[in-house]
Amino acid sequence: MKNIKYTVAALLILACSHVAVAQSSLSSYFLDGTFHNSKLNPAMKAERGYFSLMATGNIALRTKGNVGISDFLFPRGNDELTTFMSGSVGQDEFLGGLPGTSRIGFNLDESIFSCGFRAFGGYATLDLSVHSSTMFMLPKSLFEFAKMGFQKNSYSISDININTMNYAAFTLGYSREVIKGLRVGANLKYLLGLAHADINIDKLNVELNENRWLVESHATAQGALFCEAYATLDEDDVIDGIETGKMSPASSGFAVDLGVVYDMNDIVPGLTLSASILDLGFIKWKYMMKAQSADTKVEFNGFGTVDYDDMENTVEDELDRLKDDAEELVDFKYEGAESVNTRMNTTIYLGAEYSMPFYKPLSVALLYGQCFSEFESCRWHDVRGYINIAPLKWFEATVNCGFNTYGTSLGWMLNFHPVGFNFFIGSDHMITKVNPQFVPIDDLNSHFTMGINFPIGKPK
16 A cells, blocks of 8 residues: 555656646737737737748747645755655645645647738738647545545545647638728638547545455546547457557548737727637547446455465465456446547637837736636636837837736746847746756746747838
8 A cells, every 4th residue: 555655646746747838928919029929819910921930949838737846845954855755744734735626737839830921901821830738637635545545544536637639730810900900810720630538537436444445436538549540458348559540630620710909099099909719619530439437346355365385476466466456447448439529728818908108119918818628627717917118129028927727927028020030038937946857846837938930021
């Protein structure tokens, strides 16, 4: 039991320590000299044409979560750290600092090629990109079991969720001013599904006493790849692997982004309002594999009679029996593959910016964002206030503060856009304390972005 507890502890810490993310930066939303804001609001146009390649940068790294390394590692003098499993760390000290559900996640939004240009009286964009989103939801009762063990006779653990969505997107965007001050835009996306999985452990009941362990579990899972794929089964019809068929694309879909920007200068001088809704669409997975575990009960009554004349083989046989019993808890019965439509995680943004009448290059702004998803682990919200300044035609900057599902964040960005090139650097969430591997200590929220684009033509 002790080894099981420490294994669980190690896996949880590793999961919290290796989360990296890249996605469109919220810090850039109100900076006019940037070139990728059409990803956040398709009605926004760049000041001139541009192109960018993955090799030139445009990289962002992000981690997010409502827990951090400091929730699992504790200082104990002489600059040493100990895990929450240590006897020197009290139950209240560890469990008292955890939320009811720990959320840990990462995303990837990386452009392979992107360009923008003036066309048909408006502004058009082309973009080829890859996207990945992975989220973990871990209930507090799971950590309680890992920490307390036999100190309680029973544990009821539920709502463990792991969700990942991976796809490529080819996007064609267009925006134009329809009446004075009102600009609208849309992005049309063709989506190619790469991989998807959703695993739910909705029941994990554990009963412990000195003579017997009883574990009862139930879980569901579904998953698909970009090509034809099926589960392979053992003699008990339990999934033991995945076999692929034709390697041609078998998962695809469509989505649309809609946006509007309204310059209210004739009504309220200096005020601009904006709104967008992103990723209205779906991916159709032709070979979605589905599986479900039985309501399995595994009972372990301790080791049987030990043959002291054959001690090594007896212990090995008993350990094999325990391993076989434990494997029954994660045995999935295959329910076949079918065509399934998975809705995209849809996001809305509402923004307002006001330029100071005494100094037009200075503005304040407010942005609200919320993600809606059929998967609870992927839902989030963010409210962010900005101070923006553009003292030179080729330079602008912002500082902002956000309040979101994962806590409070401080962001900033510097954007240089003279003739010939564009360079930006910034963060949506600054961190002040990291470990030697640059993993945030107090929480998993961090973000860093930097990139280079190549402008075409003159600003307009």
